Amino acid sequence: MMAEPSFKVRWIARRNAIFASSRFQYWAARIPFIRSVARTRATQMFDHLVGFSYSQVLRAAVESGLLDLLAKGPVSAGEVAQDIDLSEDAAMRLLKAARALDLAEEAQSDGWMLGQQGAVLQADPGTQAMIRHHRLLYSDLADPIDLLRRNRKEPTALSHYWSYAGALHGAAERGAETQEYSELMAASQRFVADEVIGAFRFPKQGSLLDVGGGHGEFIRRVGAAYPHIRLGLFDLPEVAEAARGPLAQSVGAERLTCHPGNFFENGIPQGYDIVSLIRILHDHDDEPAMALLRNIRASLSPGGRLLIAEPMAGIPGALAMGDAFFGLYLWAMGSGRPRSPDEVARMLRAAGFSRTRVVPTAQPVIASCIVAHA
Known part of the structure; x- marks a missing residue:
């Protein structure tokens, strides 16, 4: 005969059933205080979902030499494209992705420089080595x-x-x-x-x-x-x-x-x-x-x-x-x-x-x- 579930087991099961309910999610998205909690949880889940893309933007910025180029900026998307052998459209896509992670910043119209996180990373060859190294882990985790x-x-x-x-x-x-x-x-x-x-x-x-x-x-x-x-x-x-x-x-x-x-x-x-x-x-x-x-x-x-x-x-x-x-x-x-x-x-x-x-x-x-x- 199976033992009676503990209070913690029953509480977790009930909590999960509530959180999984579409009615609860609809309600939570519209109550001011609860809405901020729900938004935070949704952002966390989204970061889990797309975190690999973020890490690959980091890798691209390091391995392409983009960070070193931006350190000499401001540079145009055309200059970036020529320097790292991309089309101008692809260079702009990479620059915008890097901007979203604070690796790059558009200091003037089509004039790109390092963002705050980019400045820290560009000056730290050790962290760059770790980013390059993680390609091996990602290969194993395919x-x-x-x-x-x-x-x-x-x-x-x-x-x-x-x-x-x-x-x-x-x-x-x-x-x-x-x-x-x-x-x-x-x-x-x-x-x-x-x-x-x-x-x-x-x-x-x-x-x-x-x-x-x-x-x-x-x-x-x-x-x-x-x-x-x-x-x-x-x-x-x-x-x-x-x-x-x-x-x-x-x-x-x-x-x-x-x-x-x-x-x-x-x-x-x-x-x-x-x-x-x-x-x-x-x-x-x-x-x-x-x-x-x-x-x-x-x-x-x-x-x-x-x-x-x-x-x-x-x-x-x-x-x-x-x-x-x-x-x-x-x-x-x-x-x-x-x-x-x-x-x-x-x-x-x-x-x-x-x-x-x-x-x-x-x-x-x-x-x-x-x-x-x-």
């Missing part, structure tokens, strides 16, 4: 049900990219083949680093080890904000070696140690007050993620702390980024999943950490922070 039905170990555009990028991970920037990867990593680390530095107070005279820190953008930015903190980077031998010179020049060789190793196979270097995992944990499935957390816990002395920063699931104001974006991104990548702060806290306790706390960030859509105490 048939989302097919993607979800596939074995996660089957190759995808994203998994192929990250497999290839892994081979380049330790390479110094030698040319075009590493350019996008390097810009992508620097941008993602920079965004998260700024959120962490704004939310978490590092010990001024302490020490920080960034595990899986790549080329060191995170500790570079922490080192600039805290000029007396001792810094360590732990990554694969070729990565640590490639990072050593540029990082030493940036933060000072006397306060930097680059440790070569594999965080699944080797012990985490000891003697640091804080160990950080920046956009690392959500890249891994539960079993390897737990192995990594236990490895870090074993390295920390009493009073030591682990700082985790990455986009997380179930965050008010950033729900879509956690599950709707990273949930599918990591599925297509073939490894990892977004976790809620409660899920991460349970894993940390199972790994032997004594207590955890969430550190609020200004932009949780970029990253949330959890600190765990040894």
